[in-house]
Amino acid sequence: MDYPIDTSGQFLAISSVLTGFSAIELQGTGSADAIWATATTIVGAPILGDLLTDCGELFEKSKDIDALEAAFAKRVIADPRYGPVAKNFIGAWYTGVWAALPSAWCDAYGASGSDGTFVISPTVYKSGLQWKAFGGTPRGGVPTGHGAWNRPPLTPINTNAPKP
């Protein structure tokens, strides 16, 4: 599968595989830069650079999204170096929160003084994918209009997808 050549494109591409949202949907949140900057400060450019490069290889070798997800499960999510970082990306995209990295990861790769559990920014919180996934309203973020809550959300949600 195609892999962008620029860093921000690559970050969106891997985020899309990690979150289940398309790169366009992710770009629409406006959160990418803030999440990437947070990770760069805390995780550091060398590990993130390796992650992007290695993911490029997975894209290249996978013929479709099924194959790509399978490759990510093995080479990213289950990887001791990349797994906790990737999970933090998912958490940040969904909830707006950067979670303190696990102590075992820090033992191996070092802890940044900036690490901790915090909301990346009010905007990233409000654009969290968790709300878009099931059709909810971020708390205090998006006024839906008086009474809109007494019918299903305007944008249809595929809630009948078989439970994985």
Added chain:
Amino acid sequence: MSDPIVLKEEYDVVIVGAGASGSIVAHQLAKAGRKVLVLEAGRSTRDDEEGWASNVDTFHRAVAKVPNSAFPATQMAPQLDVLQFHNITPGVPDSSGYAVQHGPLPFGSDNNRSKGGTTLHWTGIALRMLPNDFRMQTQYGVGVDWPISYDDMKPYYELAEQELGVSGCVEEYLIPVKDKKKYWGDYQYPMKKMPQSYVDLRLKDRVDGLKLELGGDDYEVRVVPTPQARNSDPNPDYKDPVTGKRGFTPIGTQGDPLRGERCQGNSCCPAICPSQAKYSGLRSLNRAIAAGAKHGKPVTVRCQSVVSKVITDPVSGRVTEIEYITYEQVSYPPPQTFRVKANVFVISAHSIETAKLLLMSGIGNSSDQVGRNLMDHPTMLTWGLMPEPVYPFRGPAQTSAITAFRDGAFRKDMCAFVLPIDNWGWIWSSFSPEAYVGGAVGGGSFGRKLRQSVAHDVSRQIALQWEFEQLPDPGNRVTIDQKFLDPLGLPRPQIHYRVQDYTMRSMEQAMRLSAAIFKKAGITDFTRYQPSDVVYTEYKGNPYTYRGCGHIVGTHRMGKTRVDSVTDSWLRSWDHQNLFLVGCGAMPTWGTSNPSLTMSALAFRAAEAINKDLDKQTPKPR
């Protein structure tokens, strides 16, 4: 600390606490042209558009989005906070939070100490008490009777519903009251009912009409729209109780008549209502300030001023002065003590702080009831997944409830309860959706599978809140202990709290009733109570988890006689005739109504009595 500076300026009335209670009293006094000083312990909350937006920002920056998130305490005026509560090891008081909790169970409700008070983060549910709630001893042989009845309170409820701006539908709000005509009269709420949520309507479809047995009687389940102090469409049939005029104009965002005149579905109540469509005490305080300006007697509000002592004349028993400490948020200049004189004093610092202030001052307690009979609505949750998506996490926190168990013959043996339906899925039971996502990702889920599971499960989440009545218990109390002081050197509250069998018996029944409702609705039950939950307890060998409801009631109850109560029914201290104790602490019992509407109605009564007292002293020119 230096010697107190005595203020030259004297006032008709000094009010302690700028929450809803104090602000309503201030407004009524300012309208009568009184010179009023309001002393507030916490920050001077900004409510202009930009300032309010910055409070919303503070909320969004909080990782754990709890009621106090948008309005953090200052160091000098600490507040109770739900993140401070823990289960208590027997014999080891938990002093890790602001209050020292002696147990056996932790008191699980918080308050806010800033201008605007706890209504800065309340849910806004505004229920009148039922007639039997006022006569529990006579009707059911438990608790105590109020010195006044529902009929006495009715006109004050109408004033309170106007002040708070309540939306509701008299015809649809079904309650177990025999004579509905007498209960409501020809009353209509100021605004039409808040639209019921999709969650409510799907549940209603499935369970309305279900008959459930309790104490040998049958009760019918109906999901009905709840009256609440947030803006909905104005009701053209509403009749102003003062002027008799028809119609109502909702008030929303401070300084902007075009924003917040309807609840906009920000899904953020209780923590902070971004549009201010939900009432807060600031609304009444702003009205008080405007009324004062109109009468040329400005209402003065001083924040970061913690009242530390009430001083009385030993001969007359009247309160002569009040002492307060002002502080900065930096270490210099140091705190400074002041004293101020007035004709009448009102303490409206909320149940726990009001009781504390009386105990600290050694006054008002000839009945030995100050600080006692502390109550809450212990709130149990049952939760599950609906068989179809109901799309929670939209709209106000609650729009409907099941009200059948608010009264009945069972109250001889066990307590009444009400069941609000949560519009926000499992937020309260398990911090959804954040914790749902966290759990799934932690377990290795990602990508399309993760998105699908969030869509499938979270859209089906539903939770029932079971809010249980508590009876007055003299052992449930607030005390002080000079060993535990706050940063200003004032005693921190010591709390002793338990839940009586009268309440536990209903919790036990609730498990059965919940199972029946879930079965009828086709809800898959996910309710689990475990020892790590705060507050966890066991009854007859079964586990229960409940939470504080934010309802802090009963520490300076009113009554018929000075022997068993702290104030008369006008909230006047039996011991000090010019001292009024206004707030939820005044309520001797309170059934299943969220307390603040009744509290507000009582504030109107107190203001009426104060105005009459002051008129007697200085007759108005005719």
